[in-house]
Amino acid sequence: MEQITAGPKGLPISGNVLAFRRDTLKFIRDAAKEYGDVVHFRFGPKRHVYMLNNPDMIKEVLVTKQAHFRKGKGLQVARAVVGDGILTSEGKKHIRQRRLMQPAFHRDRIAGYADAMVRQGVELMEDWKDGEVRDIHQDMMKVTLAIITETMFGKTVKEGADKIGHAIDVGLKYVSTKATSFIDIPLSVPTRSNREFVESSEVLDKTIYGLIEERRKSTGSHTDLLAMLLSARDEDDGQGMTDEQVRDEVMTIFVAGHETTANTMSWIFYLLATHPEAEQKLHDELKSVLGGRLPTVEDIPNLTYVNLIISETLRLSPAAWTINREVVEPVEIGGHTYEPGDTLMMSQYVMHRQEKYFEDPDEFRPERFAGDLLKRIPAYAYFPFGGGPRICIGNNFALMEAALLLATIAQRYRLRLAQPDQKVELEPVVTLRPKNGLPMRLEKREQNE
Template identity: 35%
Template structure:
């Protein structure tokens, strides 16, 4: 039972070990750890990740304040060597004027009008996958969704196809996920960058594969442009972008933003779709309502971008999957001078954390939080969650730039595949692994059943 406390109430936090703080408990199961902080200590809980002192916030209004104040009285937190290796100094991790410049250059590439132009590619790739499936076959849902969203990401981002290169890219991303999760939950988070460990070696090798792939498609893109071919893709827009002084993104910056957009368009959506299919498998009434909506709106035809707005139940399925299994499970920032939350001063240098996983599973905001209920999001639902209780893409000025892309992609893929197949994976849910995104811990086998 979640404790009900007045906003801003401070309670005692968990006792920690010398030097390690609460790292051992966090490392064992970070998701359960945050839920226990919320349930056992309240809405404003002091704790420590190793020597780093921090506070966990568990009220929506406090989370809203934090997200809105990043880049003013709070600053993004440095989350380790491995994340820096993967993302470089892209828009997700850059700060200050550098962040503002990059955001201004990247944002036009993922505005709603541009996302609409990618919808046909999303549908085409999903339809091709459905055409390769056969009734009664057994598939690994996560693997299939990863291959699909990878192909969509490569085609929309780079204007090419991933055919023949899926395996090394997927293996590299899987390694990066594991090593990010391991570093964040272990002592290597605090080691200097020059220290070499087996995990860091594996991370370097994985990033080298991704760098090689991105360099390949950049050269391919440049060759096509030199030959006079126009390519309407995200990479082309990044290469053509100019800041207020007429300056372009450097090649390293293009690499960093490409990786960021690739992860947003591939990793985030593949896991969201995997969880959505598994949740639907255990909820026959919700699945039947999905079938009815797809039959009524689409009548057997393929969806278009315009259908995104005409499929409210499909959107609610995605939204509820994002509530139960938010891809980004932890958000943090560091207090600067003059920072405050809920009218309470936060000392400069304090790490402030908020967890979509914990907030989304708080019964105060979402009754029976473990239950999959897309009807929570009905327009006429009698009880609506407060603002900032649902924030799978963050919020405020640093909200995920690819959120619209991910939502449109997930809805259109569900619509294409859901018209033709049920993915029967039973009622038991897979365990979760908190890496860069919230991944299934094991394969998710399912039987394809004709819809």
């Protein structure tokens, strides 16, 4: 089988790694434009990465031939933070954990989380003052962390939330750098980033083991995810999960379930601030559907424009901007055989901005999702939550949370850019976040506006 080598020329030893890191999003998008369905990158002397830009190939990797792959290096490195939880585990263990946790994310179950989502949105705004400038990204991190903690672990973390948020941040930055590096410095070497990482892990462990211990001692009855994890018994040997296993799952949900939604919310507010006509339509809808009252889960299907805004934001600024897989046994895709050790990269950022599927792909236009767009384009041209057996377990949770937070906040405040000509760059760390935060000016809205 012929070797695929079409891709940007790299440096002799490091290959494409420096160019990739310098301006990742531009680099991968330009490469897709130039080389088409498959682009070859080399990271260091031996690591071959193939970016697939064809929806049918992406479907083969995520769905039909998924058994030939394991998670990509980034997620393998992420084990340093989230351990061997549902996001990073493979094979039988993954299937078992997924089956165990699925009920907590069932549609009927998450409907019960709606009140907490709205209440946390309202509480966030209690600190807000008309006219002040705030880092909205920090606020979104705070509110999504509070929501995930309350709904999944039955606890509100008011004090210490900043510390947890910071510790997760350090962890993700560490993972992101490690994932593209080809020199492996062991954690025992006290470099600055290793030391910061070890410290942040200690903060997270302390918090989570504290949660577990408190719950094991508690006599009250609980039905949340933590209760499910603690009462789970293995089908074969009847054993429960160890504290360490529970810790890994809890950490996974903390990490996977908070930063992605926070980023999506930040991008929504940024895009609305730069598209006043869309913002006006949103306000009109909120007025006619809610008439000034707080939203409930029953309102969500009627908040049509809110839902369009979320779909379009996940297209333009997908919080998960790439999914990577590593080949474990030779596999043929699109006429080429990939070998064990090869990495296949499928980028939502690249696919969601392909002209052949999305007209004027760089434009923010929520209306594009109003018709049958998703039926007209191939499956996996748009895949903000991935697909196949490892599709995001929290997708419905996230969509509901985003709709309720947006409706709650936008009724009371209009968020303006702090500077009229402010540019906010997309920073692809593990997720796609606003580089340097998102300072915005709060403008209180009149009730009958």
